[in-house]
Amino acid sequence: MNITATLIGQMLVFAALIWFIKAVLWEPMINMLEDRRARIAEGLAAAERGAHEQELAQERAKEALAEAKQQAAEIIAQAQRRSSEIIDEAKNAAREEGERLKVAAEAEIEREVAKAREDLRKDVSAIALQGVEKILGKEVDSSVHSKVLDELASQI
Amino acid sequence: MSTSADPISAHPVQYIQHHLTNWCIGCDPETHKPSSIVDFGAFFLDTFLWSVFLAGLFAWGAWYVGKNLDPDKPGPFQNLVEAIVEFVNQQVKDIFPGSNPYIGPIGLTIFVWVFLMNAMDLVPVDLIPGFTAWVAGLFGADPHNVYMKVVPTTNLDTTFGLAIVVFAMIVYYNIKVKGFVGYAKQYLFHPFGKFLIPVNIVMTTIEELAKPVSLALRLFGNMFAGELLFLLIALLSFSYMVLPAQVLLGVLWAIFHILVITLQAFIFMLLTIVYLGLAHQEEH
Numbered sequence: 001m002n003i004t005a006t007l008i009g010q011m012l013v014f015a016a017l018i019w020f021i022k023a024v025l026w027e028p029m030i031n032m033l034e035d036r037r038a039r040i041a042e043g044l045a046a047a048e049r050g051a052h053e054q055e056l057a058q059e060r061a062k063e064a065l066a067e068a069k070q071q072a073a074e075i076i077a078q079a080q081r082r083s084s085e086i087i088d089e090a091k092n093a094a095r096e097e098g099e100r101l102k103v104a105a106e107a108e109i110e111r112e113v114a115k116a117r118e119d120l121r122k123d124v125s126a127i128a129l130q131g132v133e134k135i136l137g138k139e140v141d142s143s144v145h146s147k148v149l150d151e152l153a154s155q156i
Numbered sequence: 157m158s159t160s161a162d163p164i165s166a167h168p169v170q171y172i173q174h175h176l177t178n179w180c181i182g183c184d185p186e187t188h189k190p191s192s193i194v195d196f197g198a199f200f201l202d203t204f205l206w207s208v209f210l211a212g213l214f215a216w217g218a219w220y221v222g223k224n225l226d227p228d229k230p231g232p233f234q235n236l237v238e239a240i241v242e243f244v245n246q247q248v249k250d251i252f253p254g255s256n257p258y259i260g261p262i263g264l265t266i267f268v269w270v271f272l273m274n275a276m277d278l279v280p281v282d283l284i285p286g287f288t289a290w291v292a293g294l295f296g297a298d299p300h301n302v303y304m305k306v307v308p309t310t311n312l313d314t315t316f317g318l319a320i321v322v323f324a325m326i327v328y329y330n331i332k333v334k335g336f337v338g339y340a341k342q343y344l345f346h347p348f349g350k351f352l353i354p355v356n357i358v359m360t361t362i363e364e365l366a367k368p369v370s371l372a373l374r375l376f377g378n379m380f381a382g383e384l385l386f387l388l389i390a391l392l393s394f395s396y397m398v399l400p401a402q403v404l405l406g407v408l409w410a411i412f413h414i415l416v417i418t419l420q421a422f423i424f425m426l427l428t429i430v431y432l433g434l435a436h437q438e439e440h
Binding site for chain 1: 312
């Protein structure tokens, strides 16, 4: 329990040790720990950002999907509408065509009838005259009876 | 180391005396003690060599870890050092106002070095002295005159050496932060104001000197008492009948001493940080 020259030695060793520890261990290690802390914080932030972005992307994908579904539904509805329209149009066209054909046929028939009547009208006086000549046994002048013949012909 | 022809229990006072005597250069050749309580002609080689050896061990470990720092894959030793460094750094952050890059290294050095020196107390009390005496005997020296005190912190030189360096730093930072005039004012007007300047000077001087003295004596007292108790437990080997008691007491005291050596190192570090923190505060 004395104070001796060892005191001086211990003080010098202590001071040198502080300096050495500061230079060799403390500063590099504190810097490294600081760096590591920063890197961990950065990594966590990046992970957070990534998760957030993924969430957003999922949201967007969901939206896109919903939109696509809606569009598809619209397209199908449109197609159905269009097909029924086409069917209707086709029906109408067919009906009109049929109508037109019927009218044309009727007109043809009418024309035929008129033509037959015309032919008949032309022939009726001759046939009537021939019939009368046969009945009377003599020639009959058609011009004398043309009025009667015309009347007959108009009755047809 | 006791031999059957020379049982230590036969002369317990000599045994303890022998263990409490340093390997000294410049001491009285008869008593192996310094001539007076303060004797700068004497030099305790064992205290100095062991503390230098432990400082070297710490420095080598620090250098080894510092050189191989790997932020991504720290090895077990780096993990341990990191934990200690973070622990000390946290103490500094909690206690120390402002920032000073030297406080952390000072705290770490005190904590680890004092811990290592204290830990020498856990080496069986007769192991190293006995080995030294045996080696000295091989070279023809008288084993009874070979002294080896292995715990540097059971020596006032070591504890005062640390405390005086801390005190020097307290004074240095006081003057650096407050200026010489500010530091002098602290002596003149603290704690009783300007009307009791003589009292203030005495009070503040005692207060300031109490810091290193309490640091040094607390550590010295704890470690000296601990070592003495280990010596007393070693004396219990006078009979095979009490051997179980010796073993039991030795184990218990050693386990308790693990707490003491760590705690004393921690307290020395903590108070150093507190004192240096006070030195950095303008008014307290």
